[in-house]
């Protein structure tokens with residue numbers, strides 16, 4: 001099966017390149033000077049906090065991964081352990097330091113809790129055929145997450161430039177956002193390669209499990225979902241949640257739902273984002289009432 005080895009070769013080259021060209025950001029290159037901290041905090045403090053938390057939770061993600069994929073392909077292990085984790089943890093540290101500079105409390109990442117669902121899946125994943133289902137779900141989550149990050153950092157960068165906070169734009173946001181597309185590309189390559197390998201029942205299971213387990217990046221409960229909704233709002237993405245949903249799930253739609261011609265966006269992705277926006281609206285409303 002020639003395309004398997006082609007995917008493997010391309011993945012190995014991709015990971016080599018990421019490792020060589022994108023070392024973790026050197027903390028000494030970051031300039032935290034801010035001209036108007038209050039304005040920056042008021043406009044984007046919440047976004048920085050959310051992103052810092054999600055980036056710092058990379059250590060829990062690795063723990064989940066080792067549970068979910070007890071026997072991963074070497075390239076997956078190399079990617080998450082040697083490239084992805086070292087980069088993301090720096091993103092988290094830098095964003096968190098920035099928000100503390102703005103006078104905000106540090107992020108509170110959850111670094112230890114591997115959920116029951118994840119542990120059950122992990123137990124089943126000792127069966128190779130089922131581990132492939134889990135791997136596919138992991139790549140799908142990775143694609144949506146990294147694509148969300150790319151879009152969010154692009155908007156954050158533009159907003160910070162508009163506020164004329166050049167040091168933050170050029171030494172915090174720009175270097176971070178430069179590293180995200182490579183992560184997305186890794187998951188995309190992996191997802192395309194693995195999907196071609198899956199049997200009918202595995203594909204069916206992936207569709208079912210994905211449909212009921214999709215959640216926006218970093219949103220594992222109602223409070224975090226509302227937080228995510230507020231991030232969408234701060235970035236101006238709440239007005240067109242459907243378009244954002246489409247952008248983060250394009251390849252997923254093309255792979256999983258190719259047989260449903262005319263399906264613009266997987267409905268569970270739209271619903272996940274709309275729910276987040278709605279929860280945020282309710283929270284903001286409640287805050288206004290209590291003032």
Ligand SMILES: [Fe+2]
Pocket residue numbers: 055087088091149176180
């Ligand atoms: Fe990141």
Ligand SMILES: [Fe+2]
Pocket residue numbers: 088146149179180183
């Ligand atoms: Fe990333």
